[in-house]
Amino acid sequence: MLEVQDIHTYYGNIHALKGTSLYVEEGEIVTLIGSNGAGKTTTLRTIQGLLRPSxxxxxxxGQALEVLSAEAIVRLGISQSPEGRLVFPRMTVLENLEMGAFSRNDRLGIKSDLERAMVLFPRLKERVNQKAGTLSGGEQQMLAIARALMARPRLLLLDEPSMGLAPLLVSQIFSIIKDINSQGMTILLVEQNARMALSVAHRGYVLQTGQIVLTGTAKELQVNETVRKAYLGEN
Structure with a gap:
């Protein structure tokens, strides 16, 4: 479904991605793990068209993305739940969800997807008319994911969905990610919590200073000595 080949991306003079390559098959959860500053978010932003690769x-x-605008890429079927959630704080939960469907004009389909979001995230249903800025961190993360789903994507990009959340909420979010995938959604997951990411993913990549240094199935990476020491906190 997605093929990224030898991508180089810069922030000004900073060479953030140095020949990054990865692929995602339809129906998979593929995770990209690495430390802060490794280039994980840059990879997603480049795929989404928010950054241009050099x-x-x-x-x-089969469609080339590097020449398209971010809006065109959303219309093709890729949407993202960004790092830091970035919900619209002064808008209600419902208005945020409707914003996720800005590229659509199928009213019945949008209504159906709103109902699906309320089933998938019952907490959002309870707070549907509440301002997004007053939600807890976990609720805002649920809203960010639900908003991305409202675009009815074929590929969902998730950037650090566990960031800043209590362990119980992290477990809930990853359970939802597995549920979304089981319903047929293909997911590219960027996550610093490597243990949780590898527990739900089919395959993974390890990114260091803008380069892929390891790849394999989730099970292979879970037992890899380098991954265990550097990312799973084991000796």
């Missing part, structure tokens, strides 16, 4: 190709079902 070199390399990105293909989504």
């Amino acid at each position: 070199q390399g190709t990105i293909r989504f079902n």
Whole structure:
């Protein structure tokens, strides 16, 4: 479904991605793990069209993405739940969800997806008319994911969904991610909590200073000595 080949991305003079390559098959959860500053968020932002690569190709079902705007990429079927959630704080939960469907005009489909979001995230249903800025961190994360789903994507990009959440909420969020995937959603997951990410993913990549240094199935990475020491906190 997605093929990223030899991507180089810069922030000004900073060479953030140095030949990054990865692929995602339809129906998979693929995780990208690494430390702060490794280039994980940059990878997602480049795929989404928010950053332009200076070199390399990105293909989504054969369509070149590196020449398209972010809006065009959303319309093709890729949406993102960004790092830090970035909900619209002065808008209600419902208005935030409706914003997720800005590229659509199928009213019946939007209504159906709103109902689905309320089933998937019951906490949002309870707070549907509440301002998003007054929600807890966990509720805002649920809203960010639900808003991304409202675009009815074929590929969902999740950037640090566990950031700043209590352990119980982290477990809930990852349970929801597995549930979304079981319903047919393909997911590319960026996550600093490598243990949780590998527990739900099919495959993974390890990114260090803008380069992929390891790849394998989730089970292979879970038992890899380097991953265990550097990212799973084991000796």
